[in-house]
Amino acid sequence: MSSVKKAPFKHVDEMLPWSDKEDMLECVGWTPEAPDTMTFTFRADKENRWFRYLPGQFVTLELPVGQETVMRTYTLSSSPSRPFMLAVTVKAQKDSVGTRWMQEHLYPGMKIKAHGPRGDFSYVRHPGEKYLFISAGSGITPMMSMTRDLGDREPDSDIAFIHCARSPNDIIFRSELEYKARYMPNFSLGLIVEQLERSQFWSGLKGRVDKAKIALLAPDFLDRTVFCCGPEPFMATVRESLETAGFDMSRYHQEAFATAAPIADMPIVVNEDKDAEPSFKVRFADSGKNVDCQPGFTVLQTARANGVRIGAACESGICGTCRVKCLSGKVDMQHNGGILDDEIDEGYILACCSRPLTDVEIEA
């Protein structure tokens, strides 16, 4: 007889939440989902930890690729209703580095560092009476997380799930979605594929997403709260379809799954007289980063130096593109008319021309 492996059993109320500061992730499994697409499942590297997050959030993984560690952000595909495990489902594109490394080198037992979970793309943050989840390619992962969570918490949730894939073989989570369609009474599944291989059977829709297909698969889409994730052209088509149909865009939420472009090198102005000015702490609330601001640095420079992205164009206080909210603390802002007095009263600053005078907290 085989020996029985003794697993420590604990109830979730006997455990502590996993923390990205103290704990790591341990890979416990990998599952091929579709060509170049795999799900990696993790548990906490300590025994008595559970994962606390919102369905639809993402994590940033530190991947030891070669000599260097690269940071990659992935939406979670797992559900917080099953809090012992965390999973990401990742598709390796042609020129992928991080994801390719995961698919070739990440095996059960390996531990990696992670940051998060974070993000606002969740039905929890934007609740609706009924939902339209619409995704393309690996944009399906946050939708799957939310569907799994709603399936466990509110199985009668009204969800119209539309997913677009290149071909039937590329549909991620297909069998589980079909299962959900059978067991969740108000879950409807609509699949659209772009192409078929020779002799392949397909009874769903074919082509690219458009207004007619959305209306066909979710006739009452105007009444739904929409979550959309996929490549930008796909999301633009969805947005335009909704807008032209008179959809109330305050109920539209989207998540870009492609990583942002690398941050360009930028000149940094350093105050020579370092002793004269103290450095201040800058907390970027949305990014969850606490960093030092070098004397003389602007909020924008500090953001860039630490990988926090704030849009900016003129960088001289004229255009107002870098307007962000300063949640606490004081800055010295020398703008050139790019911000209204009302906006200043509401706590907004222009990051390009604001230098901290105290520790500050910035909404970015």
Next chain:
Amino acid sequence: MDIRNTVLRQLNNRREGFSLEQAFYTDPDYFKLDMETIWYRDWLFIGHDCEIPKAGNFFTVQIGDYPVVVVRGRDGVIRALHNSCRHRGSRVCNTERGASAKLVCPYHQWTYELDGSLLFARQMGEDFDKSQFSLKKVHCESVAGYIFVCLANVAPDFAPVRAMLDAYVGPHRLAEAKVAHQSTIIEKGNWKLVWENNRECYHCAGNHPELCRTYPEAPSVTGTQGAGDDPVIAAHWKHCEDAGLPSQFKMHESGQFRAARMPLIEGAVSYTMSGKPAVKKPLSSDVTVGNIGTMLLFHYPTTWNHMLGDHAITFRVLPLGPEETMVTTKWLVNKDAVEGVDYDLEELTHVWNETNDQDRRIVEENAFGIRSPAYEPGPYSPDHEGGVMQFVEWYTNFMIDRLEGDRTKLSVVA
């Protein structure tokens, strides 16, 4: 045959006192000609000063093919600009209204001052001359709380409009009011049908039960003739003018705009179901006398209005296509009036929300019937539809004048 000549011939041979030929209400080419001949050349009421009270406040509007932004500058001056970036043409302001320190094109962040001058364009090279790429200006005038714009290169004289609005609307102090509510409806009918329906109350008894509680059906009230002969109206004018409110029927010689203060049904002072005021605070502290009825103002082709003691209702007409017209209604009240305390929004808006919806259905049914191949122009009621005849006459005269004017110019060039 050239469409201009066809239209000109039809207008010249029009049967007076009859509605227009079908094509004027349905044909895309006729619509295009309406736009070019009237809408892109006349002064158009577009919004109110009080909607953009502070520097950087703006609203946008689409007039035919022209996107326009109306913005208040740091100097307090209201300006209208073509809302098309001088870089590659993108719309600079893409929300219905907003507040912004500068006008920044979302495409490549070309940044314009609130007066339209280009302040910043990233990396356009050494030789780039910013002064050559300001946002283009649209003629813009503000009078008595009304903002008018004109898309023509050379705008018609605004002085007569200014004089009439100053006198008649001025005392109502709309520049200092606030918009308590606004609604926008789309009527599936030609813009002229919307106007023709507005210019008579022949249809009121059968269609507007709410409005008829307070608004008289008498043609002398809505129409353009006979008001002075009505003793009730004459007495009303005396009552109001004695209190310093210009009230007598006055229409510009072109027929394009008129103002007159008309009594409501006896006992009624406002457009509510009870006839009682909808707002506790009077609209204007300059109006000190009661029972002022309603000040009626129209200016073709964009606006008709009602000004009462407690509130004002303004209407803006914008054509969207040959058979589609947008009508925006705004309810203005004293800026210090508080919703739920000084007025109940439902009570304030009920009558005209219902009336607008009834008018929408009327216009749409009208449009439906006109599409019939069996439609032929029908006679207007001489007793009740003088206002409609006047509108059609204005339309005909303006079109003929301008089409002939254009033809002359063309022959000169040739």
